[in-house]
Amino acid sequence: MRDLNQTSQNLLRSAVSRRTILRGVGAAGAGAAAIALGDITSASLVRGPEIGARFQDGTPVTGGVLRLTGHQDIPGLSPEDAGATVPFVAIVQIFNGLVELDENLEFQPVLATALPEVSADGLTYTITLREDVTFSNGDPFTSADVKYTMDWIMDPANASISAGAFEGIVTSVEAPDPTTVVVTLAQPNAAFNALIGATLILPSTYHEATGQEAFAQAPVGTGPFVVNSFDPAARVLLDANPTHFRGRPLVDQFQLDVVPEASVRAEALENGEADNSIWALTPEDAARLTEDPNYKTYSTLNFAVLHFPLNNEHPILSDVNVRRAMMYAIDRQLIVDEIYLGAAQVATSNLSPAVATYYNPDVTMYPYDPEQAIALLEESGWVAGDGDVRTKDGQELTFTISIPAGDSTRRGVAEVVQEFLLDVGIEVQLEEVPVAQILELLPAGEADAGLFGWTYGDGGDPDAISVLSTDGSSNWSSYSNPRVDELLQQGINALTQEERIPIYQEIQQIISDEVPFLYIAFLQGLTHFSNRVQNLPEEVLAIDELYKKAYTWGLDPAS
Template sequence: MINRVWTAFRRAAGLVAVGVCLWALVAGGPARAVEPVEGPTLTIGITQFPGNFHPAIDAMMAKKYILSLTRRPLTAYDADWHLVCLLCEELPTLENGGARLEDIPPEESGLGDGKGMAVTYTLKAGARWGDGIPVSTRDVVFAWQVGRHPDSGITNGELYRRIRAVEVHDGRTFTLHLDRVSFKYNALNDFKVLPAHIERVRFEADPARYRTLSAYERTTEAPGLYFGPYRVERVTPGVSVSLVRNETWWGKPPVFGRIVVKAIENTSALEANLLSGSIDMIAGELGLTIDQALALERRHGDRFQFLYRPGLVYEHLDARLDDPILRDVRVRQALMYGLDRELITGQLFEGRQPVAHGPVSPLDPMYAAEGVPHYQYDPARAKVLLEDAGWHADPSGVRRNADGEPLRLTLATTAGNRIRELVQQVLQSQWRTIGVEVRIDNQPPRVLFGQGLSRRTFQGLALFAWISSPDNVPRTTLHSAMIPSADNGWAGQNYTGFANPEMDRLIDALEVELDPAARAALWRDLQALYAERLPALPLYFRANTHVLPRWLEGVRPTGHQDPTTLWVEDWRIGPGGPLDGSGGGLLDGSGGDP
């Protein structure tokens, strides 16, 4: 839909001279043709294509992976899981004076206690948009205004609404006045700075339609939208995104002249493209499953390097809780007892991907090792729960309710992902033994994430992964205020529709608790409540596998939601690389169609 609108706009602008002038004025100039660039081209394969290109609307790793080549967040977690500044000069803390507690009017306090915080940041010196305009506090204020607007559709609008005011000191320094005390007061990973000189006129024209009016959708190739090491050169919808060095980048120059990210949604085809030289590497964030990577390494370990990083990738089943079958917690609990997840991880992943007992990984510091219920494989108990819920087995073994309706669920996942489709078949088979029928309804990732989940049109169960940051409070996925709807512009990621007052209370309390011991107790209670109520069905934690050419150096997998591309300027070409005279499948960047 978005790409069709974008194409139509391009055609209209080519026919109407006034449209061309307006486009150049508002979007920072027309899209550039593919031109020769200095330096080699790196071609990366991923399994999904972005549903859109606006950095703050819809959360999708494919988009974040690509846009991290073109932007820098104010803060991010690095490969060592430390919070660091990327667009700011220094991380503000209570200890260094960059952050302070402040008393505020109770009516302006998010918790009504009259307590808030003031946190001061200074933007990196020399940061400029791709059209040469400095990245400034004007862009910060505009992004805040967009993010807090109820009709804008910004995914994590809650982050912006918690900022009472933005105090501007000069073109680079600003103070955020927060409406509460929070232990993550200086983590602005999700604050997306936007180019006010391009986007303001589009946003103010119609905030409710900003999602489709944004220059990120209408003129994705405009250089002024980007301020990272690369800018988007060309988008081939559903196929690839070509990026070239950003002439206005202020940091360390990246080594590659052009980077092409290709979306190959079938993982078997992704592997074939790697072996044929059509792509040079497979991103671990959206690439091969661990079983495929292990098999590939056994066959071609001499050709590629394989980096395995366990992390915070939570593979699970979101349950549509307003579904008449799934709204009964006894049914959800029965589904958990009917799954032999140890068998799944043992046979499919050689035990390298641990069973998940909830959304918090054992690698995360807030994981509760005790006091949280675990679901072991117990089909007999599953059957008892289903009987109690009014689902009785007929002579054929199919369970039906008092009206004779069968216990039948729809299960969707990302089409073409071989391991997820295999997991689906296992789930279907195991649940059949307890009398539950499962109908498979898979969709392309851009459809599942862009419509099925974000607009809550999916039915039954959806199999996908959440990728989080360390110590991440799950407000957007579990708080009742984060259920996407037309009323809130489809903001939020609580796709299940989970609304539980106790969960809301725990999330609210967690965010403002500064004492580590008290916070650990809250985390334990949250994980126990999650296990009891099961808004989603936990499966396993995924290990990402990065498959790289042997000559590529400097790639450091993070294991969380901040992708390796945030540090692309540190990637280097080692012995045997294209600058050594051996291309390894790389294009020379001399133009043409990458």
């Protein structure tokens, strides 16, 4: 293991006291925190209670305010704003999909009466809808709303964040009668349930009349809660929907406060001012709460990979030797051991071992080897000079990483990586940028690099076509490889595990060889709930999905 220079040593030694430890990041990183897990093991499949469950004295408990905190601003409350974890948790209280992935990674019908029926050729899906559903403004829910939603997403004029997931896959959506939807695909698609599960249904009449921008501030959905008040930088307050088709929520209100600093979120939990932090706490706070019997702790292996997306069209970062050199230059095991205290694994490629069926451990590895990093840089013509930074044809080897504004923990890991890279002659500038802006800049190729924990293999499915394909809507690295595009298409067209496994294992090998982004670690996540929250399942496999069941949670009146 390398000897860190003084700056890096100070960063690591002071990480806990400065509260700059990395937390789990990205859409699947809700509540992730890195600590030594002890007797906590990865969650097993256990069903949660149904709504209306009775408490210790046999009486249903209703009323009160469920209070959550998260670190991100919430730009809007429409499905278009659900790309980041904190907005997602609020938005799934307001809207439903036809089906949904539950906390045990199984698809369940929601607005549909059953999972879709698929034709023998795998091209036609028929979905039967519930007849007892209304939107919160009183409009009836029908097949016209499903068709409208999918057509709106697929209309290029709307620039939907979900458009890439439909492009080249769905050819038509028909509503032959009020309770039937028929979706026709261009080719068989093994991830179809995931596609419609991620599609939250809009009220066609209200959305069309209101327009997307106004709708995002005052949305109407079929979900268990309705909007009371909304301040993007401060609080979302939702009221129980008394006409929700699955029953009125047990709590009266769902409150989500924006609290950027992890230590403040921990204090809110311990002071009884919050019931849960959606986003990670620091390791020291997480360790303390895990040992405290007043909190319930969930431990899950994240689907996300902590990584630095790199603009592969950047004049410096387009060189695969530079990207490989950076992988060799970063002591990722040190980051796992010293920052995550062992509660993580060095990442091997794009897919987490949480997606066990498709995970490939036999890929190109990058052990910490600064000499190999230097050799690769010199092979590409980057030579050492009088200063710390290498040059080539008069150009310095430097680029900028955009990190989320106000996120001290991610800045901490970026600063450690910055030191590792400078040791081999690569200068990195760090700039803080609002998350929403980073999500716009990276796909547009207008940023050099970022720091994410974006998910590849969400919900246990290995499909990453929106992230790794050339035209993917979430291709943060502007990565393009015709073979990967071909494999991604084959992967979603194949309908059996036996066909899909070698496809996704080859993708992992290619990604590890070409390094379109710097993958750092697979994180173990911890999420804490106050014991005031009742009706939580004993264990879960997917924390993000658990929040869809908030309408079934009650509050202990004695606390």
